[in-house]
Amino acid sequence: MREVVLYLQLSVDGRAEGPAGAMDWIRVDADTWRVVGELQERADTALVGRVTYEQFLTHWPAVATDPAASGGAASHARWLEATPKLVCSRTPHEPGWVNARAVTDVVTEVKELCSRPGGDLLVLGGVELARTLVAAGLVDEYRLLVNPRVLGGGRRLFPDVFPGTDLGQVSAEVFGSGVVSLRYRRG
Numbered sequence: 001m002r003e004v005v006l007y008l009q010l011s012v013d014g015r016a017e018g019p020a021g022a023m024d025w026i027r028v029d030a031d032t033w034r035v036v037g038e039l040q041e042r043a044d045t046a047l048v049g050r051v052t053y054e055q056f057l058t059h060w061p062a063v064a065t066d067p068a069a070s071g072g073a074a075s076h077a078r079w080l081e082a083t084p085k086l087v088c089s090r091t092p093h094e095p096g097w098v099n100a101r102a103v104t105d106v107v108t109e110v111k112e113l114c115s116r117p118g119g120d121l122l123v124l125g126g127v128e129l130a131r132t133l134v135a136a137g138l139v140d141e142y143r144l145l146v147n148p149r150v151l152g153g154g155r156r157l158f159p160d161v162f163p164g165t166d167l168g169q170v171s172a173e174v175f176g177s178g179v180v181s182l183r184y185r186r187g
Contacts, residue, residue, distance in 0.1 A: 003141060004138050056080065
């Protein structure tokens with residue numbers, strides 16, 4: 001059965017973005033790419049919010065075609081190029097990236113996709129998309145990489161007022177970089 005897997009990088013204070021949307025606080029190493037690779041092996045569809053999509057579009061297509069690119073980043077870029085992508089946005093638009101299509105009713109779309117055979121749906125960001133899917137009870141697995149940084153500002157994954165969700169721990173692993181990889185399943 002298809003599952004919805006939420007993969008996000010967080011700070012110790014629960015922020016998924018720094019002030020002004022900054023992402024330069026994220027620590028990426030071989031362990032990070034190992035986790036991403038494991039998730040990609042199970043998934044056949046990527047879900048991204050519009051802002052995340054725009055950030056991806058300015059970066060990953062160039063990495064995918066760069067002959068000097070190697071390792072996890074190159075593998076991830078090639079996976080993104082080859083994989084169907086749903087760009088989730090409240091406003092209709094034309095994505096303009098290979099294998100990408102815009103979706104305005106993400107909850108209905110995800111329910112429909114989960115009713116069909118296939119691989120997992122991998123949610124790669126952003127905050128609003130993650131909140132929408134969690135609030136709708138559609139996230140089956142949480143893969144959260146907690147970076148050893150207190151940001152003190154920026155958007156939290158879960159705001160102060162948010163419906164609670166019970167989770168069951170599957171695993172926890174500390175990377176050499178100090179990042180803690182947490183894996184939970186919906187309880």
